[in-house]
Amino acid sequence: MNKQLEIDNLLQSKEREIAELKNLLDQKNEEIEQLRKSRIKYPSDGVIESDALSKDDIERYSRQMIVPAIGVDGQKRLKKASVLVVGCGGLGCPAAQYMAGCGIGRIGLVDYDVVERSNLHRQLLHAEFNLGVPKVTSLAQALLRLNSSLKIDEYNVQLSSANALEIFAKYDIIVDASDNVATRYLVNDAAVLSGRPLVSGGAVGCEGQLTVYNYKDGPCYRCLFPEPPPPETVSNCSDVGVVGPVPGCIGVLQALQVIHIITEKGEVASGKLLLFDGVSFTFRSIRLRGKSPTCKICGSEPTITQLMDYEQFCGSPANDKDSGLNILDASERVSPVFLEQAIAKKLPLLLIDVRSPVEFEMCRLPESTNIPLKLLNKEETVDQLKEMWATVAGNQNAESRVYLVCRRGNDSQLGVRRVQNILKCQVFDVKGGLHAWSRDVDPSFPIY
Ligand SMILES: Nc1ncnc2c1ncn2[C@@H]1O[C@H](COP(=O)(O)OP(=O)(O)OP(=O)(O)O)[C@@H](O)[C@H]1O
Numbered sequence: 001m002n003k004q005l006e007i008d009n010l011l012q013s014k015e016r017e018i019a020e021l022k023n024l025l026d027q028k029n030e031e032i033e034q035l036r037k038s039r040i041k042y043p044s045d046g047v048i049e050s051d052a053l054s055k056d057d058i059e060r061y062s063r064q065m066i067v068p069a070i071g072v073d074g075q076k077r078l079k080k081a082s083v084l085v086v087g088c089g090g091l092g093c094p095a096a097q098y099m100a101g102c103g104i105g106r107i108g109l110v111d112y113d114v115v116e117r118s119n120l121h122r123q124l125l126h127a128e129f130n131l132g133v134p135k136v137t138s139l140a141q142a143l144l145r146l147n148s149s150l151k152i153d154e155y156n157v158q159l160s161s162a163n164a165l166e167i168f169a170k171y172d173i174i175v176d177a178s179d180n181v182a183t184r185y186l187v188n189d190a191a192v193l194s195g196r197p198l199v200s201g202g203a204v205g206c207e208g209q210l211t212v213y214n215y216k217d218g219p220c221y222r223c224l225f226p227e228p229p230p231p232e233t234v235s236n237c238s239d240v241g242v243v244g245p246v247p248g249c250i251g252v253l254q255a256l257q258v259i260h261i262i263t264e265k266g267e268v269a270s271g272k273l274l275l276f277d278g279v280s281f282t283f284r285s286i287r288l289r290g291k292s293p294t295c296k297i298c299g300s301e302p303t304i305t306q307l308m309d310y311e312q313f314c315g316s317p318a319n320d321k322d323s324g325l326n327i328l329d330a331s332e333r334v335s336p337v338f339l340e341q342a343i344a345k346k347l348p349l350l351l352i353d354v355r356s357p358v359e360f361e362m363c364r365l366p367e368s369t370n371i372p373l374k375l376l377n378k379e380e381t382v383d384q385l386k387e388m389w390a391t392v393a394g395n396q397n398a399e400s401r402v403y404l405v406c407r408r409g410n411d412s413q414l415g416v417r418r419v420q421n422i423l424k425c426q427v428f429d430v431k432g433g434l435h436a437w438s439r440d441v442d443p444s445f446p447i448y
C-alpha cells in the first residue's frame with residue numbers, strides 16, 4: 001500500500017513538473033515570436049491604397065514624369081509597386097535610394113547585419129552615427145528622410161529557406177544586393193518559386209555586373225549556373241576589396257531596371273549581362289544563354305519544388321564574414337592574450353602574418369613577418385621559412401614556437417597545417433586573428 005502511495009506521489013510530482021515545463025515552453029515560444037516580430041517592421045500591411053497622384057507627388061516627380069520613358073502612367077505604376085531589396089550594403093544603398101527617390105510606393109529591406117566603419121566608404125546612406133545600428137534601420141531612416149510618403153518595411157533578419165517565400169510573397173520585384181553565393185541561389189529559387197522577377201547585381205574590386213533573372217521567358221540564375229562554384233574560387237568584397245563608385249553605379253542601374261520592369265517602357269536586361277570595368281572604364285553587354293529546358297527549378301520538369309539548405313548546397317556560409325572554419329585541435333590554437341604574454345615574456349617565437357601584402361602594409365603587429373597564405377607552399381618560401389625558423393630555434397630552446405595570424409582566424413588555420421609539414425615543430429593559430437587581437441588585447445588596432 002505504501003509502495004502504491006509512493007508511486008502515486010512520484011507520478012503526481014512528475015506530472016506537475018511536466019506541466020511547469022510545458023508552461024515554460026509556451027512562454028519561451030511566445031518570447032521567440034515577440035523577438036521575431038520586433039525584428040520585422042511591416043507598417044504597410046501589404047496594401048497601397050491608391051495610385052492617384054497627389055499635389056506633392058506631381059511637384060516631386062514632375063521632372064521624371066515629363067520623360068516618355070516614365071510618363072504619368074509610369075508614375076502611377078511606380079506608386080502602386082512594391083520591391084524587396086535583399087542586402088543593404090554597397091548595392092542595396094544606391095538601389096534603394098533611387099527607388100525611393102523615384103516614388104516606388106513600398107520598399108522592403110532585408111539585412112541581418114549592423115553598420116560597420118568599413119562600410120562607410122561605399123554604403124553612403126549609412127552614417128557615422130549609425131555605427132552598430134542595424135543596416136535596415138539606418139537605411140529605412142535615410143530613405144524616409146528623402147521621401148516620407150513611402151512605406152518602408154524592415155526585416156532585420158538573415159534571409160533563409162525558412163522565411164524567404166513568406167517575405168517574397170509581399171513584393172512584386174526582388175533586387176538581389178547580397179554578397180554571397182548561398183544567398184544568390186536562395187534568392188533565385190525563392191524568386192522562381194514565387195514567380196517574381198529578380199534584378200541581380202554584383203561588384204568586387206573595380207568590376208561590376210548586372211542582369212535580370214526570371215523575367216518573362218528569360219533564364220534564371222540556375223539556368224546559367226546549375227552548380228555552385230567551388231567555394232575557394234569565390235572572391236568577395238571583404239577579401240578582395242571594392243571601390244565605392246562601382247557598386248554605387250551598379251546599384252543605381254538596378255534601380256533603373258526595376259523602373260523598366262514596372263513601367264514596361266524601357267529595355268529589361270533579361271538574357272543579357274551588363275559588365276562594367278572601372279579600370280579600363282568600359283561597359284559591355286553580352287548575350288547570355290536563354291532559359292534552359294533542363295533547369296532544375298524553372299525547366300519543363302523541375303525537380304526543385306521547395307527551398308533547400310543553401311549553405312550545404314554551396315559548401316559555404318550565407319555571409320562573407322566568417323567561414324566558420326574550425327579544422328585544428330584546441331591544443332593547436334592560442335588566444336590573442338596568450339600570444340601577447342608570450343611576446344611580453346620575450347619567448348622565442350616566429351609570428352607569421354598570412355594576409356596579403358597590401359593588408360600587411362595597412363596594419364600589422366610589429367613582431368610579425370608577412371608570408372601570404374598563397375606563397376606558403378612555394379619552394380622559395382619553404383627555404384625562407386626554414387631560415388627564419390633556424391634563427392628563432394637555433395638555440396634549441398624548447399619554448400620556441402611558431403604562431404600564425406590573419407584577419408579573422410580562418411586562413412591562419414589553413415596555414416598551420418602547411419607550416420607543420422615544412423618545419424616539423426610546434427605551430428599554433430591565433431584564434432579569431434587580428435579582429436580578436438583588437439577586441440581582447442589592443443583596441444587601438446584597426447578592425448577592417
Ligand atoms: N542571407 C542574407 N540575409 C540578409 N542579408 C544578407 C544575406 N546575405 C548577405 N546579406 C547582406 O548583404 C549586404 C551585402 O553588402 P556588401 O556586399 O556591401 O558587403 P558587406 O557585408 O556590407 O561588407 P564587407 O563584405 O566589406 O564586410 C550585407 O549588408 C550583408 O549583411
Ligand SMILES: [Zn+2]
Pocket residue numbers: 219220221222223224291292295296297298299
Ligand atoms: Zn532556370
